[in-house]
Amino acid sequence: MSNRSLDDLRREIDEIDDAIHELIMKRADVVQHVAAAKGIAERNDLPIRPAREAAMLRRLAAHHRDPFPFEALARIWQEMIAAFTQIQNQYSIAVYVDDDHQSMWDLARDQFGAQTPITAFPSTREALAQVFEGRAGVAVLPLPTVKNMYPWWTALAVANAPKVISRLPFAGVGNVRGTPMEALAVASIPLQPTGRDRTLLVIESTDQMSHAGLEKILKAAKLNAVYTTSADVEGWMNLVELDEYLEADDPRLEMLEVRDSIQRTHIIGHYADVIRSQDFRKMYKK
Numbered sequence: 001m002s003n004r005s006l007d008d009l010r011r012e013i014d015e016i017d018d019a020i021h022e023l024i025m026k027r028a029d030v031v032q033h034v035a036a037a038k039g040i041a042e043r044n045d046l047p048i049r050p051a052r053e054a055a056m057l058r059r060l061a062a063h064h065r066d067p068f069p070f071e072a073l074a075r076i077w078q079e080m081i082a083a084f085t086q087i088q089n090q091y092s093i094a095v096y097v098d099d100d101h102q103s104m105w106d107l108a109r110d111q112f113g114a115q116t117p118i119t120a121f122p123s124t125r126e127a128l129a130q131v132f133e134g135r136a137g138v139a140v141l142p143l144p145t146v147k148n149m150y151p152w153w154t155a156l157a158v159a160n161a162p163k164v165i166s167r168l169p170f171a172g173v174g175n176v177r178g179t180p181m182e183a184l185a186v187a188s189i190p191l192q193p194t195g196r197d198r199t200l201l202v203i204e205s206t207d208q209m210s211h212a213g214l215e216k217i218l219k220a221a222k223l224n225a226v227y228t229t230s231a232d233v234e235g236w237m238n239l240v241e242l243d244e245y246l247e248a249d250d251p252r253l254e255m256l257e258v259r260d261s262i263q264r265t266h267i268i269g270h271y272a273d274v275i276r277s278q279d280f281r282k283m284y285k286k
């Protein structure tokens, strides 16, 4: 045990705080040049780059030591990154919130920061419309796993639609209002693989297809589905989550499209696989 006095310890904490503060201001000086370097020019150009953020957080997780909780460190970084993106260009968030989906607001704020404007909408359609019409940069919507929930993802299966860019929470579940849930963020930005990614593929089929049948067809094309859900919206739409980053020109997609039962396929987004709380423990040295 240290026998240093409280005054002495607090003096050292003040020095550390000054160093952290100085470094954050120095980071801001560097970030001010990033917008130009990555070609942010228009009012609606979004500065968010989820692949880079995922790589940064995974690197921190691998380097982390107890006793400071990694979830808390990740939250500090997400707040910081959010503020650094706002320095590059301002944007706002549209989030779907109702009585059964109160946690969506908390997920949106933890990911995009307490200073980023967020507006709640009572339907997924209205939240998504904000992004389609350029009134918000990002929409935050429930992960499509809830039974019978309106299949908002079908709206992304059209040319030039915004795409799914990330899955929330990215680095551990925190306290949220209501039932804890996961969400997807939707926006128009350039996406990149991170080495551990998921792809969301919409497959339009002529008839209803069983999930087992669909997964068999995917397997024959050397694609591995980790989740499948379907909706009947003026024709059958099947949402498949693949355990890799699939590019739009991948020849395996053509293998699917030659099937009589399959009319079209659309990649509606990619996201970096999230770091789950149980994984932090394995990742970081104690």
Ligand SMILES: C=C(O[C@@H]1C=C(C(=O)O)C=C[C@H]1O)C(=O)O
Pocket (backbone or CB within 6 Å): 031, 034, 038, 047, 048, 049, 050, 052, 053, 080, 081, 082, 084, 085, 088
């Ligand atoms: C600084 C950048 O812009 C954003 C802010 C980041 C940061 O603060 O580190 C990281 C990724 C982007 O979401 C970047 O793209 O490198």
